[in-house]
Amino acid sequence: MPDPKQWLHNYGDYLYSIAVLKTNDKETAEDLVQETFLSAIKALPGFKGESNEKTWLTAILNNKIIDYYRKKDVLKNADSYLIETDQSFYGSFFEPDNSSSGHWTKTANPEPWNMSTDEALTRNDFYKMLDYCIGKMPAKLAPVFIAKYIDEDDSEKICKDFDISSSNYWVIIHRTKILMRKCLETNWFKK
Numbered sequence: 001m002p003d004p005k006q007w008l009h010n011y012g013d014y015l016y017s018i019a020v021l022k023t024n025d026k027e028t029a030e031d032l033v034q035e036t037f038l039s040a041i042k043a044l045p046g047f048k049g050e051s052n053e054k055t056w057l058t059a060i061l062n063n064k065i066i067d068y069y070r071k072k073d074v075l076k077n078a079d080s081y082l083i084e085t086d087q088s089f090y091g092s093f094f095e096p097d098n099s100s101s102g103h104w105t106k107t108a109n110p111e112p113w114n115m116s117t118d119e120a121l122t123r124n125d126f127y128k129m130l131d132y133c134i135g136k137m138p139a140k141l142a143p144v145f146i147a148k149y150i151d152e153d154d155s156e157k158i159c160k161d162f163d164i165s166s167s168n169y170w171v172i173i174h175r176t177k178i179l180m181r182k183c184l185e186t187n188w189f190k191k
Contacts, residue, residue: 002053004041011054015061022065022146024135032068036061062151066161069143078168081140093178111185126188133183137176144169145176 015036019029039060047056069075093108104110134142144162147153153161159169 002040002044002047002056004037004044007037007040007053007057011057014054015057018058018061019065021131021134021150022143023068024142028068032061032064035064039064069162074139074143075162075164075168078140078164078172082168082171085138089175093182108182110181111190129184129188132187133180136183137179141172141176141179144172145180148173148176 012033015033016029019032020026023029023032036057040057043060051059093105095103095105134146137145144158144164147158147161148155155166155169158164159166164172
C-alpha cells in the first residue's frame, strides 16, 4: 500500500523535474507537485496497485499538467496564431520564393553535427540544453512538442488534450522540430 508520508522524499524531486520541464516555471511546478500529492491522497482508497507508486503519481501529475495548460488556454486561437506567425516563421528558415518546397536560407541551412547522437544523449548537459531549448520555444508550441517527443503521446491524444485540429498539430510539430534543431545546433553541437 502506498505511503503518502514517503512521497515527497521518494518522488518529490522526480515529479518536480517533470513539472519544470513541461511548464518551464518553477513555482508552477511546485504547485502542480503539491496538487498531485493532494489528489493522490484523495484517490488512495481507489489505488489498486496495478502500477507502482511512481508510475501512478506521474500519471496524476501529467493529468494536472494537461489541466494547467487547458486552464491557461495556451493553445486557444491556435489557428490565428499559426496564420499570424506563418510568414515570419518560415521567412526565418526558408527562401521566400521556395518556402513551400523546403529550400533553406543560407543561415538556416542544417549543418552536420560533430558528434554522434548517442554521444550527446549520454551527457547530462545535453538534457539541460534540451530543457533550455524547450524553454525558448513559443508558449503555444512547447506543450505540443513535449507531449509528442518527451511523453511520446500519439497525435490523436495530443489533439484531444489540447483541443487543437489535426492540421494545427502537424504545423506545430513541424515548427517545433525546426526550432529545436536550430537551438541544439546553435547551442550544443557547435560547441
